Amino acid sequence: xxxxxxxxxxxxxxxxxxxxxxxxxxxxxxxxxxxxxxxxxxxxxxxxxxxxxxxxxxxxxxxxxxxxxxxxxxxxxxxxxxxxxxxxxxxxxxxxxxxxxxxxxxxxxxxxxxxxxxxxxxxxxxxxxxxxxxxxxxxxxxxxxxxxxxxxxxxxxxxxxxxxxxxxxxxxxxxxxxxxxxxxxxxxxxxxxx
Ligand code: 5GP
Numbered sequence: 001x002x003x004x005x006x007x008x009x010x011x012x013x014x015x016x017x018x019x020x021x022x023x024x025x026x027x028x029x030x031x032x033x034x035x036x037x038x039x040x041x042x043x044x045x046x047x048x049x050x051x052x053x054x055x056x057x058x059x060x061x062x063x064x065x066x067x068x069x070x071x072x073x074x075x076x077x078x079x080x081x082x083x084x085x086x087x088x089x090x091x092x093x094x095x096x097x098x099x100x101x102x103x104x105x106x107x108x109x110x111x112x113x114x115x116x117x118x119x120x121x122x123x124x125x126x127x128x129x130x131x132x133x134x135x136x137x138x139x140x141x142x143x144x145x146x147x148x149x150x151x152x153x154x155x156x157x158x159x160x161x162x163x164x165x166x167x168x169x170x171x172x173x174x175x176x177x178x179x180x181x182x183x184x185x186x187x188x189x190x191x192x193x194x
Contacts, residue, residue: 007096010118011186012104014111015126016156017080018138020172024126025105027179035183036100038092041067044083047143057088075106075113080151085110101186108159115165122189124182125166129173134160 015021028035041057043064052058059067064084068076076086087104095102104114114121128134138152163169168185172178 007099008101008186009189010092010096010102010104010114010121011182012106012111012114012121012123013126013182014106014108014123014159014166015172016128016134016159017152018134018156019126019128020137020175020178021105021126023175024172024179024182025103027175028103028183031179032183034101035186036095036098036102038087038095038102038104040085040087040106041073042083042085044085074117075110077107077109077113079107079109080148080155082148087114101183103182103186108162112165122168123166125163125169126172126178127160127163127169129171131160 013021013025025037029037039053039055039057041059041064043059043061044056046052046056046058050056061084064076064086067073067088068086072089073086074089074092076084079085085107087106087110092102092104104110106114111123115123128137134156135153138149138156144152170178170181
């Protein structure tokens, strides 16, 4: 077995729209306190039950642009052509330096930027059990308008095709099982190389 390293690779969880990345991330936040989950900034408005500083830092476009211009974001993207999202850089670097198990839950554009800027990052693709199931989840959520859903479906098709760019795929057939598979790997990333 390879010796334990003091720092853990940055893990990026991405995947198609509505595959359940947010739900898996929320399950990990609640059940695996040893995982350090990045809190993104976003310019979109909070949904009911979302807490500023926990689920996102909700900021204005002006604040977002300033943060980005100052180099404060590790990656950033406009998602679904609607709002800006980004990962604050320094907290990620601190979490890595502290030997935490760092996890980002972001979109594909962001995952590609992280791949370029931090080549050692490990990219995990969360995939649906099937396309039909993905559509069912997308429509079932009911938080978007018809037009927004159409945009999300188009984005999801493109995103599904990106699986080959990733280091690993996890099927989100069950939130708890998928979260467990991810965290088990994060706790012992060396086992792939042994
Ligand atoms: P939602 O608005 O539904 O919470 O998230 C919409 C999308 O934005 C999801 O695919 C989510 O993964 C992505 N997202 C959340 N935070 C970030 C971030 O910091 N950077 C990027 N690139 N995408 C993000």
